[in-house]
Amino acid sequence: MSDWSSSSQLAVRPPRARDSHPLVVTIDKKSRPRAVFSGDQLIEVDLPVGARVVYPRPPLEALKDVDAAIRYALTHPLNSEPLYAKLRPGMKVVIAIDDLSVPLPPMRRPDVRGRVLTVVLGLLADHGVEDVEIVIATGLHRRMRAEEVRYVVGDRIFDAYWPKRLYNHDGEDPDGMKYVGTTDHGEVVELNRSAVEADLLVYVNVNFVPMDGGHKSVGVGLCGYKSLRAHHNPEVMRACHSYMDPAKSALATSAGRMGILVEKTLNVFHIETTINNRMFDRPLEFLHKNEDDWTGGERAAFRGLSFTLSKLPRAARQAIFQRVPAPYGVTGVFAGECEAVHRQTLERCNAQYLVPVEGQADILVCGIPYISPYNVNAFLNPLLVQVMAQGYLFNFYKGQPLVRKGGTMIVFHPCTDDFDNDQHAPYIEFVHDVLPQTRDAVEMHKRFEEKFAKNPAYVEMYRRGHAYHPAHPFFMWYWGEAGRQHVGRVIVVGADNDYIPKLLGWETARTFAEALAMASGGNRGPEIAMLHVPPIVMAQVTA
């Protein structure tokens, strides 16, 4: 156990009878320390007696025959005619696929997108449709590299289509975007021209979390800055409760309005897929379990892994985690009209992730892992650490936030001041130039966002390099806005510097015990809850 993770001297409320769900474990005197990610290190954290730990559900059973499920979904679509009935020889079909921001880590081959594409392309060929393009719906994310595309779509499709008929979306191509319309709320919908002008647009999604998919697929994946700024702004982000609950997310509402316009204007056929949360393969599968249930072998494996990681240089640790894909199983394939499909998808997603929790906590404890949707094959830079804490982990709830209004988040991460120069070039200027001037999302939105978004050098890096769009770091800050507005303070344990946490508006503690003492402030024993991620778990919190 790391010496900075001890908390034995703190008094905490005794366990409560209402935490009766088997996946909500109340720490008692016999409980072992919990295994937590701190970036690409694994540490042990000794939680006080009475703290609750919310564990992820076991992986849902995967479909036995995924290809058959895909074919079935295409021929038995929801609220739509079958895909084959929409096809005619000589028509132009554009297929858009989700980019590598989902799932995390990338799934073991064959990726479900490649499997869907194989079936769809076969169907198109059978019906004499030859004019086919595949667009990777990157939105304002970075372009995928050739080898990453190959990994996702498979060798056969890659060799046949890349790069002329299989390519990354470019939201800044002046000739490649087309105005679709404006919603009654003034949201401008401008999308990839090929997709808009196609006779049929097929969207292939991997619904990793409930905020993915639905109207967001086409409306975000194929849009540019003009459209994205309609909902990726401080005002909308603050009105999300949470991102993972589309019914209570202003972001989903805005994307929905834009999506309805898209569906009215374009002929879109949606294919959504869901996966289970089997993130870790056999040697690391125990990370999914309650530490009290680990076998002797699993405890030894954890200690070995933890020790090895602590001795390896960062590059090696990164390589270990980044190169090990996850053995996700496909749990559902749904096709047809957008909203009908997405209802089914959400149901399956929620069945995998939601765990009922009674009552909020004063302190939310989370480890921050090495990966986010925005740093596949790159380092998790400080701005993304913020996104993971106040954006994703805070938002892994439905109903009420797991932490009370004004409560404290204690997170574990080194917060190293390092960036990937190729992928995150605009992030560096954002963190080291904008954040020292203001942390106020509204102010930075007004003063800096547009200047960044139009910076020709950064735009060029987005268009022809592999960088995120220059507006993206702003979106990442806004992404944390709902969490920032709700949480009173964030204390980071294990930071290797004070500067970055200070820029983020966070406090630092050398040990977990110190963080707990800071958070409790000498008051009565605080209620503590830990989200045991990864794999993903979302708390369905009731009063």
Add this chain to the structure above:
Amino acid sequence: MPASFFDVDGTLVRTNLLHPTVFYLANQPNPLRGLGSLVRAAAGAPRMALAEMVDRRRFNELLFATYEGISRDRLLILADEAFDTVVKRALYPGARDLVQRCRANGHEVVLVSGALDFLMERLAKHVGATACIANRLEIKDGYATGKLVRPIVAGPEKARLIREWAKSHGHDLADCFAYSDSYSDVPMLSVVGHPCAVNPDLRLGKLARTYAWPVIHLGRRPVLTGLLERIP
């Protein structure tokens, strides 16, 4: 309003100062004289290479000395052809887009190059730049003397010229952008608020990585350079 300052050779076009020089020397009215000039230029190549390593300005002086004796009329008559044959063809894909994007953002775009003014004026017009700061050959009695009119546009002098240009045109350098491929242009990149390395040589690539300057590859990026840049 910001301004964007672009180095040209290696940044927007894949040619360097040698290419148009060879074109001019090879296209003299008297072929024998042209051949002689080429041979003399080839013989001076080692000196030029040495000068390039030590001082960019000295390299320019040695290179443009080969223009001695060429008439102004000849220089201008051949300018369109030299531009079309040598410069325009060598424009990197995306170079024009980048300049156009700067213009669309309201930037004044200034080409800052050690190449000759009459070629740079044509390039500026072609890519949509608003001005150029370039070297000028000294002309006496209608013929090039082989000397350059001072100041010579190269190395640290580019930084001074940019400062002066920005001041006289009312630009705040903190808002301005500069683009170059070469380590010799670090002074020029350093005086603006938004420096950017374009197709950088190894030393500039490393420097850009260290200072987190944006790096753009308008041409094909050599794999080896990409790897070497990452070595501290």
